[in-house]
Amino acid sequence: MVRIKVRGGEAYGFQTVSNFMRAGDYDNTFMNKYGDALVATEKKMKLPDHYLQGTGVQVPKLNFLGDDDFGRDPMTRGQPRPRPEPLHPHPGHQRRRLRRQRPSTRTFRRPVIPTDPAPAQTPPNTSAMASVRGRRIRTAAAALATVGTLLLTAGCGGGGRDYTLPKNVCGTRIDPGLLSDFMPDGETVKAQPTGQSIWYCKVFVDKAQVFRTQDAVTTVDTDPLKVKERELTREGNPVRVPGPGEKGVVTDMGAMAVSRCSVKGKQHVFVSEIDLFAERPDNTADRRKALKAFMKAYHPRAMAHHGCTAT
Template sequence: MKRSSICLLVGALLVGAVGCGGDDRDYAVPKKLCGTKVDPDVLAPLLPAGEEVHQRVNSRDLGATCDVSVTGEGGKGGSSVMYIKRDAVPEGDDPLKVMRDMLIRSGNPKRVDIGDDARIADSAGLVTLSCPPKGKDTTLALEVDLFTSTPKDVSERRKALERFLRSYLPTAAKAQGCRS
């Protein structure tokens, strides 16, 4: 009788943990992403379970790219889960027009009130912000692509992506050299 009670208790605890949104994340959510500070609480909903998070940053004259991957059980896998691109776009070019097809492929892009203009899709987001570094009229384009499976409640991921972009934009703009 005791054994079955223990099994029921353990089973109830496991069901409760799964039902409360527990994850199998064995790594600390980064406090820096692509070389700039990020709020781990805002980033966490966009990262999957796994053992270790890795970032590969590539700085360029016009900005930077960053590939974020998470290794699976036993350090295997290392699949890309997020790609961030930060670019200085010359005056006259519209990043939202240039990236229109990508946003459509990413699923149902909608305008959101972030920066000067922004779109959030099911698996990507793009924000633009006036950024006249060193006296040049340029626009900062901040793109985030997610490569995790589309969840059943995609609206929650869209909200998480919007919160992330809203929080991350000021540090990305500063890293780009934008004046406020």
Template sequence: MVTASALAIIALAATAGCSSSGEKRDYTVPSSLCGMAVPSGELRTFLPAGSKISVQDTTPVDRTKRCIVTVDGDRALVASREWWEKKDDIATVAFAHSQVKTGELGDRGRILYSELGAVGKTRCVDAAHPEDVLYVAVEAYNEGSKNAPGMKKLIASYTNAVESSSDCR
């Protein structure tokens, strides 16, 4: 007869070999996202195993700053800062980001997050955009990293970092 202890040891042995293979990061997880300080542990949650990480900053349109994080050449995460009209609510902004899909509201309606994406509404004011609101977004593309509580933490950290930056006057 197999005891509970024996089953636990068998389960541990079976998973011990799997956890290290295919999950190794040979790169250093950054401590910032698009120039904004965020805890690397929060970012690590959404980055896949691999050997090389790179970040490309882009400005696809005048009202948007975006950075694309790739691991081994594959898109892993995209973060952005986007000016939207005041009439646009957080659900409208979230709808524009495919990885957010449906989500939960948090921080008194200032963030909307799901397992792989989130948006945050900042309290930023900018003379160049007096009729607009600055939103931030994070989208993860590693299907194995689905983690709504982790995404909530990451978008909160990213939103706070943007609010503390020179982008938020």
């Protein structure tokens, strides 16, 4: 697979082309040939599982269409959409035309039921009618005033969180108070875990993504902070801080922690990240402080959750 030099690193040809074709409709024959060539090339290269998404590969962000996918894996991300099959594939097929049914012109006469002659009407009591009309107006006015008060109260005190702050992030225990600064008002909260060798956890409030965590195990000769240097810079003002892990970095929109650990007696490096999708809290200093506090508590628990023993 051809390597192409781009800003921030290098990318394989299929990685770049798949992101070019992320949007649009393409001929099915072309898509089949493209997919077969991609599969054949990856088999020939004998890449390990999730290699193109790993922290040990310095590949920049290739997707800029607005979602949280970096577009690094041409097999699972950034796949273009094949052209849909025609609704009626047979050339001689014609749509049936629906005939409108004319309304029936036949009429039915209601039978006449004999009634007694109407009794003589007495003149209405106008004073009684005025009293009843006045009571109805006063009742309606009181009801409208009550509804207006309720609507005003609801408008002033509306919003807020109708959900309970989670006590874990996709299985990693966390103090709910450490999530409070990041979580907006809403009705429901949902955590969606993805990945195997790299563990992602996407947290949503009312279907809007709030933040994402990422945990991974890499080799001891890899420096994740150096690999992620450009991404951290794009998040704004990366500063190394003590506390979260053996090495820690806090940016305006995220944080990262790195620690050595042992898996089945072998030395590895465990990496934890958090990326925010909204500037919450509004104050940048408060946001950075909240990110550092979260990562300091989250990183060792995530490491234990994924079976990496601190050394």
